[in-house]
Amino acid sequence: MNRFSYARxxxxxxxxxxGRPGDVRYLAGGTNLxxxxxxxxxxxARIVDINRLPLHDIDDLPDGGLxxxxxxxxxxxxxxxxxxxxxxxxxxxxxxxxxxQLRNAATNGGNLNQRTRCYYFYDTATPCNKREPGxxxxxxxxxxxxxxxxxxxxxxxxxxxxxxxxxxxxxxATVRVTGxxxxxxxxxxxxxxxxxxxxQWDNTLAPGELVTAIDLPNERFTEHYTYLKLRDxxxxxxxxxxxxxxxxxxxxxxxxxxxxxxxVAHKPWRVPNAESVLHGETPSQNAFLAAAHAITEGAHGxxxxxxxxxxxxxxxxxxLAQAAAGTPQSQTDKRVA
Amino acid sequence: MxxxxxxxxxxxxxxxxxxxxxxxxRRLPVEPWTTxxxxxxxxxxxxxxxxxxxxxxxxACTVLIDGKRVNSCLTLAVSRDGADVRTVEGLxxxxxxxxxxxxxxxxxxxxxxxxxxxxxxxAVGLLAEGKAKSRDEVRExxxxxxxxxGAYTNITDAVLEVLGEGSVK
Numbered sequence: 001m002n003r004f005s006y007a008r009x010x011x012x013x014x015x016x017x018x019g020r021p022g023d024v025r026y027l028a029g030g031t032n033l034x035x036x037x038x039x040x041x042x043x044x045a046r047i048v049d050i051n052r053l054p055l056h057d058i059d060d061l062p063d064g065g066l067x068x069x070x071x072x073x074x075x076x077x078x079x080x081x082x083x084x085x086x087x088x089x090x091x092x093x094x095x096x097x098x099x100x101q102l103r104n105a106a107t108n109g110g111n112l113n114q115r116t117r118c119y120y121f122y123d124t125a126t127p128c129n130k131r132e133p134g135x136x137x138x139x140x141x142x143x144x145x146x147x148x149x150x151x152x153x154x155x156x157x158x159x160x161x162x163x164x165x166x167x168x169x170x171x172x173a174t175v176r177v178t179g180x181x182x183x184x185x186x187x188x189x190x191x192x193x194x195x196x197x198x199x200q201w202d203n204t205l206a207p208g209e210l211v212t213a214i215d216l217p218n219e220r221f222t223e224h225y226t227y228l229k230l231r232d233x234x235x236x237x238x239x240x241x242x243x244x245x246x247x248x249x250x251x252x253x254x255x256x257x258x259x260x261x262x263x264v265a266h267k268p269w270r271v272p273n274a275e276s277v278l279h280g281e282t283p284s285q286n287a288f289l290a291a292a293h294a295i296t297e298g299a300h301g302x303x304x305x306x307x308x309x310x311x312x313x314x315x316x317x318x319x320l321a322q323a324a325a326g327t328p329q330s331q332t333d334k335r336v337a
Numbered sequence: 338m339x340x341x342x343x344x345x346x347x348x349x350x351x352x353x354x355x356x357x358x359x360x361x362x363r364r365l366p367v368e369p370w371t372t373x374x375x376x377x378x379x380x381x382x383x384x385x386x387x388x389x390x391x392x393x394x395x396x397a398c399t400v401l402i403d404g405k406r407v408n409s410c411l412t413l414a415v416s417r418d419g420a421d422v423r424t425v426e427g428l429x430x431x432x433x434x435x436x437x438x439x440x441x442x443x444x445x446x447x448x449x450x451x452x453x454x455x456x457x458x459x460a461v462g463l464l465a466e467g468k469a470k471s472r473d474e475v476r477e478x479x480x481x482x483x484x485x486x487g488a489y490t491n492i493t494d495a496v497l498e499v500l501g502e503g504s505v506k
Contacts, residue, residue: 001370002370003368003370004369004370005344005369006343006344006352006369006415007343007344008343008344008415008416008418027413027416029411030411030412030413030416031393031408031411034372034411034412034413035392035393035411037370038391038392047369047413049343049413049415049416051416075405079466079468098481099396099480099481099482100406100459100462100463100466100478100479100480100481101393101396101399101406101407101408101459101462101481102393102407102408102411102481104405104406104407104462105407105408105411105412235476235477235480236480236481331477332471332473332474332476332477333473334473
C-alpha cells in the first residue's frame with residue numbers, strides 16, 4: 001500500500017473541502033478501497049476518513065419514506081426494523097451480498113461507490129480502460145465469465161457488483177450528495193453510468209462530491225417482491241445474474257412490475273418500457289417470458305459469459321413468479337422455489 | 338471517543354490512537370496505512386488473529402470491534418481510533434474457555450486450526466446479533482469464514498450447541 005496523508009474531518013463541509021483536490025479518496029468502511037489500495041489499483045495521495053461525519057442514522061422522512069445515512073452499515077440497514085417492514089426487498093438484497101463481517105463494516109455510500117470486480121481491473125499487470133484509460137480491455141476476448149451482457153462498450157465489459165443497488169434501482173431510490181456546488185439529489189437510475197468510451201467513470205458524481213444519504217420513496221412493495229441471486233457458490237459470492245422484482249397485483253392482475261438486474265451490466269439494469277408489457281396481465285409464464293425478452297433485448301455474451309443471456313431470462317421468469325405468488329426468495333434456505 | 342479533526346501530512350510516521358484491546362486501554366502509534374490486523378499481530382504481538390488472504394475473502398482475520406465482527410485486514414487501524422477491540426485472546430476468562438471454544442473442542446470443529454480464531458470471533462458476533470437460529474441460518478451467517486480443512490459441519494454443530502444454551506455473551 002502506498003503512503004498517503006490522512007485527514008479526519010468531523011463535518012460534511014470540511015470533508016467536501018478536503019475531497020476536492022485530485023488524488024483524494026474518501027474512506028468509510030474500507031472494505032473495497034483498502035483492498036484496492038493493497039492491489040495498487042488505488043494509490044491515493046490523501047485519505048479523507050469520513051467515519052466521524054454525522055451520517056450514520058436511518059431516519060423517517062415526512063412523506064413516509066426513509067433516509068438511509070451514507071455511513072449506516074449494510075448490516076444495520078438490512079436489520080433496521082423499518083427497512084425490514086417497509087422495504088423487505090432492500091433488506092433481502094443486502095443480506096444476499098458479501099458476508100456478515102463485511103456487511104458490518106461496509107456502508108451504504110460505499111456500496112454505491114464500490115468498484116467492479118473485473119479480474120483485469122484488479123490485475124495491474126494487464127490492460128484495463130477503467131483503471132488506466134486508453135490501455136485496452138483484457139476482458140474482451142479474455143476470461144469473461146462474470147462480465148456484462150447488456151450496455152457494454154468496445155472499451156469495457158465490466159459489471160457493477162452490488163446487490164443492494166439492484167434493489168435500490170427497483171425501489172426508485174434517490175442518492176443525496178454534497179459537493180462544492182452544494183447539495184443535489186440524483187435518481188438511482190442516473191447515478192451509475194454505462195461505460196461508453198469513458199469507463200473510468202463508474203457514476204455521475206462530480207470530483208469531490210460526497211454521498212450523504214439514500215432516500216427511499218414512500219412506495220411500499222411488501223407483498224409481491226423478491227431478490228433472486230444466482231452465483232457460482234451459494235453464499236459469499238458475487239452474482240452471475242440477479243433479479244430484483246417489485247410488483248403490485250390487484251384483483252389478479254399485475255398493475256405495476258419493476259424489474260432490475262444485477263451482474264449483467266455496468267449499472268443496475270432497468271428498462272421501464274419493457275416492464276410495462278406486464279401491466280394489466282394476469283401472472284403467467286408467457287407474460288413473464290415476454291417481459292424477460294423485452295428487458296434483455298440486445299443482450300449478448302463475449303464468449304465465456306454467453307450462458308448469462310439464457311440464465312438471466314430464466315431468472316427473470318422465476319423471480320416474477322416468486323413475486324407474483326408472494327413467495328420471495330429466502331437468503332438462507334437456498335432452494336429456488 | 339476522540340472526534341477532534343485530524344490532519345497529517347504523508348511523511349508523518351505515526352499517529353497516536355487509543356484502542357481498548359481485550360479490556361486493556363492502549364495508546365498506540367500507528368502509521369495511517371496500517372491495518373488493524375497488522376497492528377494486532379506485529380505491534381501488539383497478538384498473533385491469534387490470523388492473516389489468511391489479506392483481502393477480506395477468508396475471514397481468518399475476523400475480530401470484534403465494538404462487539405461486531407469485522408475483517409481486520411480491511412480495516413485501517415487509524416479509522417477505528419477509540420474503538421473496543423476483542424480478539425481470540427480475549428475470549429477465555431483466565432483458564433475458563435469461552436463456551437464456543439469448549440464447543441469447538443467437543444465437536445472436533447477444526448483440523449489445522451488456522452481459521453479457528455476467526456471462526457470463534459465470527460461465532461461470538463453471530464450470537465450477539467441474535468439473528469441466526471436454524472442450521473441453515475447458522476451456515477449462511479458463518480459463510481464469511483472459510484475452512485480449507487472442511488470442518489464446516491462440526492463448526493455448525495458447535496455453534497448450534499452454544500446457540501441452544503442461550504445466555505452466552
